Amino acid sequence: MADGSGPDGGSGSGGSGSDGGSVEVFEEQRPRLTGLAYRMLGSVQEAEDVVQEAYLRWSKATGVEVPAAWLTRVVTNLCLNELGSARVRREAYAGPWLPEPMVTDADPAELRESVSYAMLTLMERLTPAERAVFVLKEAFGYSHREIAGFLGESEANTRQLHSRARRDLTAGPRFRPSEPEQRRLIDRFMTAALEGDLDGLTSLLSEQVTVWSDGGGKVTAARNPVTGRAKVLRLLTGLMLKHADAEPRMLSLNGEPALAFFWDGLLGAVTFFEFDTTGNLTAARLILNPDKLSHL
Structure with missing residues (x-):
C-alpha cells in the first residue's frame, strides 16, 4: 500500500466533519x-x-x-x-x-x-x-x-x-500444516488420548515437544513449561486419568483448529497445537484458566 493512503482513506482528524460522536x-x-x-x-x-x-x-x-x-x-x-x-x-x-x-x-x-x-x-x-x-x-x-x-x-x-x-x-517456528492436515493430526491425538493409547501418543510427539499450561492460579496446572517426550507423556497421562469423563470437541478458534474439552457440560480447557513437517507434535498450549474461557 503506497504511503499516504490506507484502509481508512487517510489519517487526519479535525476539520469540519460531523461524524464525531455518532x-x-x-x-x-x-x-x-x-x-x-x-x-x-x-x-x-x-x-x-x-x-x-x-x-x-x-x-x-x-x-x-x-x-x-x-x-x-x-x-x-x-x-x-x-x-x-x-x-x-x-x-x-x-x-x-x-x-x-x-x-x-x-x-x-x-x-x-x-x-x-x-x-x-x-x-x-x-x-x-x-x-x-x-x-x-x-x-x-x-x-x-x-x-x-x-x-x-x-x-x-x-x-x-x-x-x-x-x-x-x-526467528520462531513458521511451519503450519494446512487446516485439513491440522484437523487430521489433532484427531489422531484426540483418538489416542481417549483410548489411552500411549504408544499412539508417543509416536505423535517430537523428542523436544513442549507443553505450556495456563491455569492462572485458578485451577491446577503446571507452573513451568514441560519439555521432552517422556515428561510430556507423563503430563498427558495424568490429565487423561484426572479427566477421564471429559468430552472433546474440535473448534475453530484464532483461525485454526483447536481441541476443546468439556467437563460436566462446561468448557474446561482449550488446546492449540504446533506440528513439524513430519507431522510430529512440537508444542501444545493448554488454556485452563476459566477467566480466559468464559467468553467462549
Whole structure:
C-alpha cells in the first residue's frame, strides 16, 4: 500500500466533519477496532475494555474528518498504555501466561494469520511499540507514514520497529500444516488420548515437544513449561486419568483448529497445537484458566 493512503482513506482528524460522536459510525468500526485491540493485547476482555474507553472518548469528539483513522489512533495508543501495566501483571502471573482464545470466523482470510495462536504467542516477545507497528502494518495494511502519525513517531523509526519485529518473529517456528492436515493430526491425538493409547501418543510427539499450561492460579496446572517426550507423556497421562469423563470437541478458534474439552457440560480447557513437517507434535498450549474461557 503506497504511503499516504490506507484502509481508512487517510489519517487526519479535525476539520469540519460531523461524524464525531455518532453511535452508528462507531458501531460500524467496533469489530475492526476490537480485532486491532485483541491482536495488540492478546486478551479479549482487555480488548473490549479498550474499545469501550475509545467509545467514551469518541462520544465527546467533534469535527472528526476521518473517523476510522481517528479511532485507530485512539485504540492503538490506549493499547500501548495497557500493555505497560499488562506486562507487570503478567510477570506476577501464576505460571505461564497464554493469550485468550477467540472466535475469528468472521475475520477475512487475510487477517487470520495475524491472529493465529502461534503468532499471538510469538508477539509476546516484542516491545509494545514493535507490536503496534507490526499489527498495524501486517494485519491492517497501514503505511509507515500513517503509522508514524498514529504513534507520534518518525516514519524512519516505524520502519526500524517493523524491521526488528519481523526479525524477532521470523526467528520462531513458521511451519503450519494446512487446516485439513491440522484437523487430521489433532484427531489422531484426540483418538489416542481417549483410548489411552500411549504408544499412539508417543509416536505423535517430537523428542523436544513442549507443553505450556495456563491455569492462572485458578485451577491446577503446571507452573513451568514441560519439555521432552517422556515428561510430556507423563503430563498427558495424568490429565487423561484426572479427566477421564471429559468430552472433546474440535473448534475453530484464532483461525485454526483447536481441541476443546468439556467437563460436566462446561468448557474446561482449550488446546492449540504446533506440528513439524513430519507431522510430529512440537508444542501444545493448554488454556485452563476459566477467566480466559468464559467468553467462549
